[in-house]
Amino acid sequence: MLTLRRFANPDVTRAFANIVWLGLERVTQIVVAIAISGVLARYFGPDVFGKWQYANTLLLVLAPITWVCGAEILVPTIVRRPPQELGTVLGSAFALRIGVSAAALLLTWAGIALGLADPLVGAMLAGLAVTLVFREPFVGVINAWLQSMTFSKPQLIASMATAIVKALLVFALARAAFAPASFGWLWALESAAIGAALVLYYRRKHGGTLGWQVDRALFRHFATSGTVFWIGLICMYLFLKLDRLMLERTISFADLGRYSAAQQLNENWITLALMLAQTIAPAFVYRVQQTAQLRRNLVRLFAMTAVLMIAGALVLDALAGFIIGRVFGPAYAGAAGIFRWAVWLSVPAGIEAIGNLVVLKYQAKFVLLAKWVLALAIAFAVNLVAIPRLGSYGALVGLAAGYVAAACVNFYYIRLKLAS
Incomplete structure (x- = not known):
């Protein structure tokens, strides 16, 4: 009866359905990302593919700048405020995000115009960077509203549909031998389409109008609250992409393309760990109030994650040559050795x-901030020593050192927090 009552609870049912859609969207994105990478890697060749991956790395380093007023601030604000103030909350958040995003885009274009990047990298980044003004201001704000209702389905469906269309367009443009710089605009088109779909959905749910307004006090609150989290996320993403930023200075773009091919597959594998963590977090960590129960849950979660990751790494290590060959082609055979080490x-x-x-x-x-600052600093120091001696493998050493440092900070905090 207890189990039946749980599933009869509309909140539980809605949350479960939301998790299913989140999982389906993540799997779709992973499959599409691997398929697109395979097509572009074969079409571009290692040298141009290395430049493409470096342009994407620069975009992913720039993107966190637009994450001001993150979901951890916006979603609780939506929940706490009465429904009639929703337009003011979303309007204030949108005004802040569109201003920061537009500034980030203009600065990126200015850097490209000044020749701060390789010409082809800059041409690719010019299109990719347009996503900055659609993702957080439009998609991010409306998605926060959907998250506040535990109903992310509209955003997830739009994301999956546009990802599949983008994959088809990438294949068509490659078959038509379009210039490499043209492909970046497909990512801009994708983000614009998702933003437009969500705006139309929101308007339909609110009588055909947005009704967004800017409140100065709320605008200032959003600009200052969550700043520490924001800076911490910027440091985290800089850490995750530091290997490619530093390798670009020491190896050829062709070698960077092979390294990036291996790392892209590996990052999709690591995403499964993050999906697992996000899925189990509410039931096994966030909602647990008893310290003893939380300790037991964490021990089990650490053990389960370690076993899962080690088992997966063993399989991927054994199949590295086959996977790299099938996805990227024979020109990327050198990426197999990197992939074997990266999966660990x-x-x-x-x-x-x-x-x-x-x-x-x-x-x-x-x-959170101290953890990623420490991880970033350690990875940078290790890379300075290891990359000149070990090349691409040295960058893996830097990443490993950073992850271990971040995990040690977590363990230290957990020991102090749960002991009190």
Whole structure:
């Protein structure tokens, strides 16, 4: 009867359905990303593919700048405020995000015009960077409203549909031998389409109008609240892409293309650890109030994650040559060795993701910031020594050192927090 009552609860049913859609969207994105990478890698060749991956790396380093007023601030604000103030909340958040995003785009274009990047990298980045003004201001704001209702289905369906269309367009443009710089605009088109779909959905749910207004006090609150989390996320993404940023200075773009091919597959594998953490977090960490029960849950989660990541790494290590050959082609055979070592990064990455749940549970923003600053600093120092000696493998050493440092901070915080 208890089980039946749980599933009869509309909140539980809605949350479960939301998790299913989230999982389906993530799997779709992973499959599409691998398929697109395979097409572009074969069409571009290692040298141009390396430039394409570097342009994407620069975009992913720039993107967190637009994450001001993150979901951890916006969603609770939507929930706490009465429904009649929704337009003011979303309007204030939109005004802040569109201003920051537009500034980030203009600065990116200015850097490209000044020749701060390789000409082809800059041409690719010019289109990719347009996503900055659609993702967070439009998609991010409306998605926060959907999250507040535990109903992300509209955004997830739009994301999956546009990802599949984008994959088809990438294949068509490659078959038609379009210039490499043209492909970046497909990502801009994708983000614009998702933003337009969500705006239309929101308007339909609110009588055909947005009704967004800007409140100065709320605008200032959004601009200042969550700043520590925001800076911490910027440091985290800079850490995750530091290997490619530093390798670009020491190896050829062709070698960078092979390294990036291996790492893109590996990052999709690591994403599974993050999906696992996000899925189990509410039931096993966030909602648990008893310290003893939380300790037991964490021990089990750490053990389960370690076993899963090690088992997966063993399989991927054994199949590395086959996987690289099938996805990217014979020109990327050198990426197989990198991939064999890279997949083992999933073990410390998965452990770190589980430990990070406790940091988020208690909203330990300064711990989050200190953790990623430390990981970034250690990875940078290790890369300075290891990359000149070991090349691409040295960058993997830097990533491993950073992940271990981040995990150690998590463990130290957990020990102190749960002991008190």
